[in-house]
Amino acid sequence: MAIKVVTDSTSYIPYHLREEYDISVVSLGVTIDAETFREEDMDNEDFYVRMAQAKSLPTSSQPAPREFYQVFENKLRENHDVVGIFLSSEMSGTYSTALMVKNMLLEKYPAAKIEIVDGRSNSMELGFAVLAAAKAAKAGQPMEEVIAQAKYVMERSRFLFVPDTLHYLQKGGRIGGAAALLGSLLQIRPILTVIDGKTALLSKVRKKERALQEIVKIFLTDIEQKGLEDAVIHHINFPREAQALAEQLAQRTGRVIPVYSIGPVIGLHVGPGTLGIAYYTKEKRD
Structure with missing residues (x-):
């Protein structure tokens, strides 16, 4: 059993760090000219070319509940605990959806340990907190210390x-x-x-x-x-x-x-x- 850290795509943590610290990512969505994509599936340069040519300003959407559910459940089935650290609740409904999915999963897995943290920011200000938690998890620290390390970074x-x-x-x-x-x-x-x-x-x-x-x-x-x-x-x-x-x-x-x-x-x-x-x-x- 281990603790696994999950975040969302707006943390913009590079792939090599995600792999090194086993960080899972759920993706927000982008709609541009009536087409919707997962942010994780889009190339940044291509997107900004399309945005410049778009008929209207693109819009964003929070991750689908089923994506949260699948990512969390995969960890639980492997007998892991989960810490999720997500985009500020003041900026998106991502955090509240994560809480909703947590409660759904606890009905199915009542012994599971899932903690959800409001990252209070985005981009690598969020990413630094996620990385701190993931490093603590990889080092075998308990849940309380994993969360404490994320909050330590958020305060600084x-x-x-x-x-x-x-x-x-x-x-x-x-x-x-x-x-x-x-x-x-x-x-x-x-x-x-x-x-x-x-x-x-x-x-x-x-x-x-x-x-x-x-x-x-x-x-x-x-x-x-x-x-x-x-x-x-x-x-x-x-x-x-x-x-x-x-x-x-x-x-x-x-x-x-x-x-x-x-x-x-x-x-x-x-x-x-x-x-x-x-x-x-x-x-x-x-």
Whole structure:
């Protein structure tokens, strides 16, 4: 018997790490021009080409309950316990569906141990918590410690990102049309983060270059004060610029910082050209 960790596709954990730590993934869905796909089955670059050509803005959907059921039940049949860590409940119904499926399975397997954790974020801010839990599980730690390791990271993590345009935020209803128009005219770029499980505005500056300089400054200040455990550069269909940012931060920190692409579900809400930094520190953030 072992503990197996399950997450969803918006964690964007690279496949080699999923394999190394035996992390299972349930997939959210994307609908584009009346066709629906599992995010896990889509190539990121192909999706953003299709999104640019789409007649309307694509939409996303939570994983199907049957996919949760199959993944969880497969672990239970192998006599394993399950810890599921999922996309923030403030951003999606994924977490609540996981809870529903847990209760269904406990009726069939009353002795099963299934714990569901609200990851309170997405992308690798979520992924770092998942990885921490999976490492503890692989090391043979008990359920309580596996969950504690995930929460340890969640208390120390941060995700800062800068969209290239306000178009997708406005289309998705996250900012008003007037604000988007004014922001575009004035070249205002918001610096976004995640607070209490929701996407939130951290600050606004003129021009994207200055916004990127600001998130670098915030990142460097955080790690100077609290130490750095791990970090990644995230991008939405913007690989060259993301690599340049990673190289800049490598020079400043003396550490190699990997570059990970953000997939369709989060990408369609924020838009191509987005750059960001997801990281967590040694000491707890205020």
